[in-house]
Amino acid sequence: MTKSHTSTHWVFLLSDGSKHSVGKYIEFFREEDGGLDFEGVHTEEGAIELLLENGYTEGDLI
Amino acid sequence: MADKKPLVNSAGNAVEIATGDTIPIANGGTGAATANAALNALLPSQTGNSGEFLTTDGTNASWAAPSLGSSFVGKTIAVYKTGNQSVTSSTTLVDCTDLSFSIAANEVWIGSFLPIVMAGASGGVKWAFTAPSGCSVTVRAQGGSSFATSIIDGNGLTGNGVSQIHSTASKYELTMIITNSSTAGTVQFQFAQNTSNGTATTVSKNSVLILSRTA
Numbered sequence: 001m002t003k004s005h006t007s008t009h010w011v012f013l014l015s016d017g018s019k020h021s022v023g024k025y026i027e028f029f030r031e032e033d034g035g036l037d038f039e040g041v042h043t044e045e046g047a048i049e050l051l052l053e054n055g056y057t058e059g060d061l062i
Numbered sequence: 063m064a065d066k067k068p069l070v071n072s073a074g075n076a077v078e079i080a081t082g083d084t085i086p087i088a089n090g091g092t093g094a095a096t097a098n099a100a101l102n103a104l105l106p107s108q109t110g111n112s113g114e115f116l117t118t119d120g121t122n123a124s125w126a127a128p129s130l131g132s133s134f135v136g137k138t139i140a141v142y143k144t145g146n147q148s149v150t151s152s153t154t155l156v157d158c159t160d161l162s163f164s165i166a167a168n169e170v171w172i173g174s175f176l177p178i179v180m181a182g183a184s185g186g187v188k189w190a191f192t193a194p195s196g197c198s199v200t201v202r203a204q205g206g207s208s209f210a211t212s213i214i215d216g217n218g219l220t221g222n223g224v225s226q227i228h229s230t231a232s233k234y235e236l237t238m239i240i241t242n243s244s245t246a247g248t249v250q251f252q253f254a255q256n257t258s259n260g261t262a263t264t265v266s267k268n269s270v271l272i273l274s275r276t277a
Binding site: 008009016017018019020021022023024026039040041047050051053054 | 144145146147148149150151152153154156159258260261262267
């Protein structure tokens with residue numbers, strides 16, 4: 001696995017040729033009600049956890 | 063007359079021309095006894111030039127590979143994804159690797175795009191195209207859980223950064239007309255989740271964009 005993080009995403013390139021972007025944590029206002037919302041994860045480790053939850057294995061992420 | 067010689071055989075004897083006799087190239091013949099051999103004798107050497115075409119520099123003939131411009135009316139290209147690509151926990155659009163093409167000033171392309179999308183119902187997918195300034199991207203999209211479902215999105219979406227939202231895991235078919243203005247550049251497909259979700263939204267390997275230049 002190689003990493004190609006951007007300002008907005010944690011980006012992982014796996015050996016099977018797949019590419020995975022996990023959002024970096026941001027807060028924003030919801031247009032509907034003006035409430036505060038958020039998306040993404042704070043850390044690279046958190047991003048990797050999401051990849052594992054989506055079916056990738058530790059072996060895939062080597 | 064001193065420069066003129068009778069036809070001679072290999073033994074140096076004057077001969078009448080008969081079936082199987084050959085006339086050397088130097089004497090205006092081909093040196094060959096069959097049509098193919100005669101043609102081959104006169105053409106430039108064909109060794110190593112398979113598939114090439116006869117051309118000329120204005121003086122002499124030679125073999126050359128067919129040469130077309132990098133872009134021409136009627137040119138058709140197909141770009142496809144070589145690997146899966148996902149976005150998770152994010153509604154910020156990302157460039158979809160492999161699914162882009164170069165467009166020159168004032169070119170017009172028509173295309174069909176078949177993205178194979180896997181997404182959770184909560185996250186869904188949204189997509190967009192980026193294009194050079196002044197380039198118009200008109201997209202008609204349809205799809206759903208299969209290509210047989212009815213049209214679910216509007217027609218005539220025009221402009222840079224066109225986006226349309228899908229909320230279910232689906233396959234789609236996008237038909238598009240891309241009309242460029244005076245600025246050359248790249249047309250790039252982008253995607254993200256419609257709603258941030260921990261289940262990845264994936265554009266799958268072999269999703270394909272097929273385009274033909276019409277002007």
